[in-house]
Amino acid sequence: MKILSQLINIVDQNPDSILVMRQQTEQRLPAHQHNKTQLLLVYGGIAYLQTDEKDFYIPSNHYIWIPKNYPHNLMFNTKDLYIINIYFPDEKAGGFYDELGIYPVSKLLAEMLSFSEKWQGDYCKGSWEFEFLSTLKNVLSKENLKKFSIQLPTTDDQRLNTIIDNIRNRLNENLTLESTANQSGMSVRSLTRLFQTKLHITFIQYLKMLRIIRAMELIKDTDLNMTEIAYEIGYSNISAFSNNFHQLTNMRPTEFKEMSSV
Structure with a gap:
């Protein structure tokens, strides 16, 4: 599919950058994967992330962390769904970042996202936006939040x-x-x-x-x-x-x- 190949090319064309995408590009695409890790934030509705083994349900004001090269496709059934995708270069961080998981958006994360609400596109090393988004990523593993546990096996x-x-x-x-x-x-x-x-x-x-x-x-x-x-x-x-x-x-x-x- 042309749109799918375009998405993967956009995500992976700059391996060392952090990419912010606010368009709902991934919705209803077939299963795919990319070399970058992915933070997918859901607002306003319920999203459904399908993998080979399970269907994951992501309610409003939650996010899912997707490790690199993890086949998935995104579905939804609410009109007011709003999604933010942030793709990070793989830095072999381990632990939290090697596991797919769904978590609530904390007040701290919400404030950081609000601060960067107009950002879109690639941000490269050396820019303060890159450093800010890197800090946002590092915050995720420090919050020790409970995983949202509805995962339907298929x-x-x-x-x-x-x-x-x-x-x-x-x-x-x-x-x-x-x-x-x-x-x-x-x-x-x-x-x-x-x-x-x-x-x-x-x-x-x-x-x-x-x-x-x-x-x-x-x-x-x-x-x-x-x-x-x-x-x-x-x-x-x-x-x-x-x-x-x-x-x-x-x-x-x-x-x-x-x-x-x-």
Whole structure:
């Protein structure tokens, strides 16, 4: 694809520069990779980063750190999504910078991004912009923030994907392993084994993440209150919904709503 090759050329044509891109260039492109590491910041919506092994969900006011040469493609389904991409030359920093991870945008990082909000294009060594952006990068590993942990494993098993699609459409129901196995024409043991061998996760864990992802979408895109959202995704207990949301996102649903409305 011509646009894809152009993107990779733009990112990697100056190996030693830091590149800032504010256009939504990477959205809906096929899987690709580049020689620079990438800081992808999301504002105003929920982005979906797909890799060979997992789908990563990046809510508003969060960022994802992508190591160099890590195949990925970006998807989204909200109109007000705003993304900033900053590509850094690989400096073999190790640790934090060698692992893909999603984190909240801290107050310090937000202030640094606000200061550089009009910057765009390549910045080379020797410029004060390069030094500022390098400092921004170094700050990331010092904040010791908790990773955002919703990472859905993927599979090319068509039978399992059909089951998952059916689950997505019935999240408001009282779904159980037994009822799902019965509807799929499988034994509980076979369905359990299918999730474990193909996705390396239990049915319950996968269902919980699907429900919280749907809750994030409803919080962002509707005027439903938290009780209504809880019922809409299959929770009869608002406390259980809030606790599971916090377990996976490190914030309460009300905190997520406040963050999403900024």
